[in-house]
Structure formats: C-alpha cells, structure tokens
Amino acid sequence: MNDDKAMTKHQVQANEDDAFRQHALREMRESIERQERQRAHWPDDLRLAMTKLANLFPTMHGVPGTDPWNVDQLTAWLNTGAPSSGSRWAAMFLLCVWNPRTNWHKECGVKHPKSGKFDLGLAMHAWDQQHIDAMKEWIENPFFP
Numbered sequence: 001m002n003d004d005k006a007m008t009k010h011q012v013q014a015n016e017d018d019a020f021r022q023h024a025l026r027e028m029r030e031s032i033e034r035q036e037r038q039r040a041h042w043p044d045d046l047r048l049a050m051t052k053l054a055n056l057f058p059t060m061h062g063v064p065g066t067d068p069w070n071v072d073q074l075t076a077w078l079n080t081g082a083p084s085s086g087s088r089w090a091a092m093f094l095l096c097v098w099n100p101r102t103n104w105h106k107e108c109g110v111k112h113p114k115s116g117k118f119d120l121g122l123a124m125h126a127w128d129q130q131h132i133d134a135m136k137e138w139i140e141n142p143f144f145p
Helices: 002-040 046-056 071-078 085-098 104-108 120-126 129-140
Strands: none
Touching (some): 071 085, 085 120, 120 129
C-alpha cells in the first residue's frame, strides 16, 4: 500500500510538472506572438517608425524633425516659440521613446522641461483625446529604437 501511495504522489507530481511546462510554453508562445504583432505595427526602419508615431499626434504634423525623423531638428524646434504646451509634450514623448535615458535639457539644450524628461502628468493636463490616443497607440504596440 505504501508503494501505491508513493506511486500516486509521484504521478501527481509528474502531472503537475507537465501542466506547469505546458502552461510555460503556452505563455512563451503567446508572448512571442504578441511581440511580433506589436513589432509588425511599425515599419522596420526605426526612423520611419518614429515618423509614423509622430504623425499620430495632431500637433506634430509639419514639425521639423518629425518627417523625416531628425532629433537635432526636433530639439531645435522645441527651443523656438512655436510649440504649444500640447505639442511640446508630444515632442518630449517622442524624444523619450527615441532615447529614454537622455536628459534632453542638459545634453541637447532643450529649454523645457528643466528635468529634460517626459512628464506624463503634465502632458495629460495639456493633451486632448487625440494626443492621449496617439500615446496609447505606442503603449499598446511599443517599439524600442
């Protein structure tokens, strides 16, 4: 009887291990498929992907440095009197996607914000629904240059 109980425990453990492996494999496949769908949403060329993302923001249409993507032109535009608060935060979001580690104020001379980083809270105060939807498009289908 002890051998039967031990065998049963062994079989239960083996079944649990198999179920865990199957679950892990399913999760991995789903993750890979999700990443492929997200990546397919944007052009393979990251500069073209940045242009496509920039064009989702209504206040970025026609902004220097967005089409074609050029960081130097975009940061120069940020230092002109042209940006509204909404377009300024859209540009800062784009720069954050391009390189989240850069302090755009210290390293590239962007006058605002002083932190040199995108601030979601401040952006949300300045943005309308179209800008929020543009950001959500990237959140749902991120790419990383």
